[in-house]
Amino acid sequence: MSEEKEERVPAMQRLLDNYFLLLFLGVTMPTVFYILWGVMEIVSIPIAK
Amino acid sequence: MSQYRICPDTGLYFDRAGEGLMKANAVAGVVALLVAGVLALLVGLTRWPAIHYLGASDFYMVLTAHGLNALIFWIIFFEIAILYFASSSLLRCRLATPRWAWLGFILMLIGAIMTNVAIFQGSSSVMMTSYAPMEAAPHFYLGLILFAVGALIGCFVFLGTLVIAKEEHTYEGSIPLVTFGALTACIIAVFTIASGAIILIPSFLWSIDLIGQIDALMYRVIWWGMGHSSQQINVAAQVSVWYAVAAIAFGAKPMSEKVSRTAFLLYILFLQLASAHHILADPGVSSTWKVFNTSYAMYLAVLASLIHGLTVPGSIEVAQRKKGLTNGLFEWLRKAPWGNPVFSGVFLSVVTFGFLGGITGVVMGTEQINLIIHNTFYVPGHFHATVVLGTTLTFMALTYFLIPVLFRREMILPGLAKWQPYLFAGGMTILSLFMMGAGTLGVPRRHWDIGFAQATEMGLKFEFPGSAEMMLGLVGIGSVIAVIGGGLYLVITVGSIVFGKKIEESAGLMQSFGLPLAASCYTSEKPEPVKGPAADLEEHGSAGFEAPGTFVLAMVLLVTFVVYYFINWKYLSSVWPMG
Numbered sequence: 001m002s003e004e005k006e007e008r009v010p011a012m013q014r015l016l017d018n019y020f021l022l023l024f025l026g027v028t029m030p031t032v033f034y035i036l037w038g039v040m041e042i043v044s045i046p047i048a049k
Numbered sequence: 050m051s052q053y054r055i056c057p058d059t060g061l062y063f064d065r066a067g068e069g070l071m072k073a074n075a076v077a078g079v080v081a082l083l084v085a086g087v088l089a090l091l092v093g094l095t096r097w098p099a100i101h102y103l104g105a106s107d108f109y110m111v112l113t114a115h116g117l118n119a120l121i122f123w124i125i126f127f128e129i130a131i132l133y134f135a136s137s138s139l140l141r142c143r144l145a146t147p148r149w150a151w152l153g154f155i156l157m158l159i160g161a162i163m164t165n166v167a168i169f170q171g172s173s174s175v176m177m178t179s180y181a182p183m184e185a186a187p188h189f190y191l192g193l194i195l196f197a198v199g200a201l202i203g204c205f206v207f208l209g210t211l212v213i214a215k216e217e218h219t220y221e222g223s224i225p226l227v228t229f230g231a232l233t234a235c236i237i238a239v240f241t242i243a244s245g246a247i248i249l250i251p252s253f254l255w256s257i258d259l260i261g262q263i264d265a266l267m268y269r270v271i272w273w274g275m276g277h278s279s280q281q282i283n284v285a286a287q288v289s290v291w292y293a294v295a296a297i298a299f300g301a302k303p304m305s306e307k308v309s310r311t312a313f314l315l316y317i318l319f320l321q322l323a324s325a326h327h328i329l330a331d332p333g334v335s336s337t338w339k340v341f342n343t344s345y346a347m348y349l350a351v352l353a354s355l356i357h358g359l360t361v362p363g364s365i366e367v368a369q370r371k372k373g374l375t376n377g378l379f380e381w382l383r384k385a386p387w388g389n390p391v392f393s394g395v396f397l398s399v400v401t402f403g404f405l406g407g408i409t410g411v412v413m414g415t416e417q418i419n420l421i422i423h424n425t426f427y428v429p430g431h432f433h434a435t436v437v438l439g440t441t442l443t444f445m446a447l448t449y450f451l452i453p454v455l456f457r458r459e460m461i462l463p464g465l466a467k468w469q470p471y472l473f474a475g476g477m478t479i480l481s482l483f484m485m486g487a488g489t490l491g492v493p494r495r496h497w498d499i500g501f502a503q504a505t506e507m508g509l510k511f512e513f514p515g516s517a518e519m520m521l522g523l524v525g526i527g528s529v530i531a532v533i534g535g536g537l538y539l540v541i542t543v544g545s546i547v548f549g550k551k552i553e554e555s556a557g558l559m560q561s562f563g564l565p566l567a568a569s570c571y572t573s574e575k576p577e578p579v580k581g582p583a584a585d586l587e588e589h590g591s592a593g594f595e596a597p598g599t600f601v602l603a604m605v606l607l608v609t610f611v612v613y614y615f616i617n618w619k620y621l622s623s624v625w626p627m628g
Binding site for chain 1: 211229239307314324335346
């Protein structure tokens, strides 16, 4: 039991070792905060009459 | 078991299939750099007012081709080579799906040639940004799309290789730090290419009249998701190479591997949001969007760069001090191998990237002070400091290491190679500084004639101060020096892989372009434990923080940054009086 506890990999290291989770985060963050948010602001500009 | 060879000098592992792909991508990149360099000279001589070499149409055509060859083709070809090296060689495993990797390479090659053809046919002088509603020829967009698809294949080959290495237990624990940096570059590349697809595919359809129009602001926002992020791939890749060279040249371990990895994580999460600083002067998107992306989020990425800028020279200092170079603050630096272009190129890159590219990037990313220099000559001054002094100089330095290790040839003209990084960095520093100086005086970027001769004919008159003309002359001189430095790099590297003395008998001409060496060079047996410089690259560990000289240098950077930042606010208050 104590050996298992010693071998437990820290959460941060598990995150850094999970390439596809990092890929997901690295694509999602700019897609949401830069692309989607920016596009929403542009499409919400009223059309000139 | 796939076939591989171990470099007898460094202990590095080269997968037979991966080795050819590394060479082919690196060589294609160098050819693109050759094209970009020739065109750079023409651009530099045209913006030099006393020479004003090209006519207007040729200038915009040449500038478009220079931008794409330098910023996209050279760098991304070379980065794909780095991805294959950082995965296959550093994890000591076979490269995933080499046939797909060759397909990716061929698509990139066709795409780069197609886009260049479109530009030189004269119908696509739309600058690298190709802002709608300026329309280029269909094959301009198609070439870029093919190039992006090829690069995306390269990214997935890299990720596939990581999976293979994990499945086959070719490494223990986490992947090496350099590979983690390459993973960061790969992740940023995937977002970059996705943004490119979102905007370039409709642009292509628009160019063949299948779509009626492209919204100009929408185009700009999404295009910069590709355009700026593509330069963030460079930052992640170049920082990885910095760590690699510190390990190769000094046996250095990072000051804290955990901190360096966390800094790369900050890049993954926040670096790409800096794209918004290109939109800071655009109406239509709110200040909240602009400030969140360029300040709050981007500063976390800047923090990551500050960490890397501290830990790379810091790790070198710790390694040098362990060798007994402990006198004073800077004996470790004085006695560094300044005649070795692998080290000098990287160190010059770290310093100039930080002082010129990094500080000015933060200034440009601040919404208010961005207004002083938005779309002026300051902008190319900034990115020549980041992309050329940062990335290109780093990749040049790495090439000197790769010539004997990967290409198995001796470097020709070693005496000239010692001077090449100084010449290139010196010219490019002059160019960047005076571009930024002229930009601060309002000189526009991408402009053929700041004398506005045609406007004067129409009765409009505007004159820049004489100091702006002088600075443009100095930009021209800087560009000539940098082109000579870049030309030396091309002569030395291309000359070495073609005419350099063979270290391995079978390293013929075609082997320099991607064919494998003689079958006897490779084996399928289980690799022995890693030795030599390869061990420093592949093993884990932290060196500690006993680097007082580096901390002093870091404080100099911070003080410089603070002073320059407030000078810009003071300048803003004088050009934009509030009463």
